[in-house]
Amino acid sequence: MAIDAVETPLHPPTRVLLAPGPSELDPEVLRAMTLPPLGYVDPAMLRIFDELKALLREAFQTTNEFAIALSGTGTAGMQAALCNTIEPGDAVVIGTMGYFGERLAMMAERLGAKVTRVDAPWGTPLDADRIRDTIRKVRPRVVGVVHGETSTGVVQDDIADIAAAAHEVDALLIADTVASLGGHPLDIDAASIDVCYSGSQKALGAPSGMAPLTLNERAMERVRKRKSPVSNFYLDIPALEKYWYQGQYHHTISAPLVYALRAALLVLHHEGCEQRWARHQRNFAAFRAGIEALGLTILAAPQHSLYTVAGVLLPDGVDAGDVRKALLDDFAIEVATGLGPFKPRMLRIGLMAYGSQVHFVLRLLAALEDVLRARGHVFEAGAGLAAAQARWQTP
Numbered sequence: 467m468a469i470d471a472v473e474t475p476l477h478p479p480t481r482v483l484l485a486p487g488p489s490e491l492d493p494e495v496l497r498a499m500t501l502p503p504l505g506y507v508d509p510a511m512l513r514i515f516d517e518l519k520a521l522l523r524e525a526f527q528t529t530n531e532f533a534i535a536l537s538g539t540g541t542a543g544m545q546a547a548l549c550n551t552i553e554p555g556d557a558v559v560i561g562t563m564g565y566f567g568e569r570l571a572m573m574a575e576r577l578g579a580k581v582t583r584v585d586a587p588w589g590t591p592l593d594a595d596r597i598r599d600t601i602r603k604v605r606p607r608v609v610g611v612v613h614g615e616t617s618t619g620v621v622q623d624d625i626a627d628i629a630a631a632a633h634e635v636d637a638l639l640i641a642d643t644v645a646s647l648g649g650h651p652l653d654i655d656a657a658s659i660d661v662c663y664s665g666s667q668k669a670l671g672a673p674s675g676m677a678p679l680t681l682n683e684r685a686m687e688r689v690r691k692r693k694s695p696v697s698n699f700y701l702d703i704p705a706l707e708k709y710w711y712q713g714q715y716h717h718t719i720s721a722p723l724v725y726a727l728r729a730a731l732l733v734l735h736h737e738g739c740e741q742r743w744a745r746h747q748r749n750f751a752a753f754r755a756g757i758e759a760l761g762l763t764i765l766a767a768p769q770h771s772l773y774t775v776a777g778v779l780l781p782d783g784v785d786a787g788d789v790r791k792a793l794l795d796d797f798a799i800e801v802a803t804g805l806g807p808f809k810p811r812m813l814r815i816g817l818m819a820y821g822s823q824v825h826f827v828l829r830l831l832a833a834l835e836d837v838l839r840a841r842g843h844v845f846e847a848g849a850g851l852a853a854a855q856a857r858w859q860t861p
């Protein structure tokens with residue numbers, strides 16, 4: 467493109483972001499990003515770090531001393547969790563129930579670990595007994611699982627059982643909460659999770675670019691006693707600890723992203739975790755009722771369903787890419803298509819943080835009705851909206 471064709475100023479199109487991230491932003495979060503930047507070791511910035519640590523502990527429901535936000539997206543959280551706890555040749559068990567569990571396994575392999583996978587079919591959670599048997603047999607140093615699998619909308623609710631099995635053999639338990647933290651109930655101390663990471667742009671309600679990360683003392687000790695230094699300098703937890711706790715330069719953190727995450731976590735604090743989980747549950751239930759009234763199915767059964775992300779299976783012959791395009795072009799609503807085996811026949815919807823509101827649910831269902839009717843799907847007009855409203859009005 468010729469530079470003369472670049473528009474000034476930039477006017478990105480207005481969208482309603484209802485994909486599984488990034489999510490809609492609270493106006494407070496948008497405002498925070500316009501505040502003037504600070505230097506990375508300005509005492510005012512170090513004070514904001516302390517505020518963030520306290521706010522992150524609340525979101526994670528932990529008393530862990532170490533709670534920071536990495537400069538990077540959820541994938542940086544995943545990489546940091548693995549590269550700090552794994553040394554080449556270590557035995558590692560990874561539970562996979564979808565795309566992001568598979569990414570965990572692949573990353574651990576690239577770090578030179580001997581990975582044993584325990585797979586669950588996409589759409590169901592892992593069987594805790596099977597993972598326990600594998601842990602007893604393999605006796606790994608590290609076990610990794612995904613709490614909220616975004617590719618299927620499934621939650622692994624019994625992480626505490628998996629953590630107990632890991633601790634029997636003195637392994638660390640890593641949990642991915644990129645798609646769940648701030649929207650689906652989780653108490654990482656009660657579940658005895660040793661290492662937990664997330665991403666800023668989903669149910670926490672900030673833009674992408676920061677990855678919350680917490681380690682308990684057990685995990686910190688393990689990292690401090692490594693035989694070899696962490697090969698990834700950028701994500702080296704001991705160095706990041708010196709930065710976040712002693713103000714020793716490590717990298718130039720983005721002040722606007724820090725402000726935005728702080729604002730998003732304050733919104734969470736003022737709402738309260740319990741209330742926020744209940745809001746996500748209620749709006750998700752309204753959405754499920756609407757989808758089912760249109761004769762469609764959500765892949766995850768209600769008892770295994772995240773409150774944040776839904777995988778909606780489309781009728782035979784209706785292409786997910788085509789529906790996604792129509793929702794974007796005609797209704798300015800962003801959703802995502804499926805991943806892996808579900809790519810052509812699934813829509814992935816995120817109802818997270820500011821985006822988990824009943825008016826977004828109704829707007830999406832109304833648009834979906836229109837798009838599906840135009841593609842020959844038969845249902846009673848208005849059925850989705852009526853069912854969602856009825857469900858939402860039920861306390």
Ligand SMILES: Cc1ncc(COP(=O)(O)O)c(C=O)c1O
Nearest residue numbers: 539540541566614616644645665
């Ligand atoms: C469960 C899960 N883990 C990890 C990631 C990676 O996060 P990011 O895309 O922010 O790097 C995602 C992103 O969707 C996710 O849903």
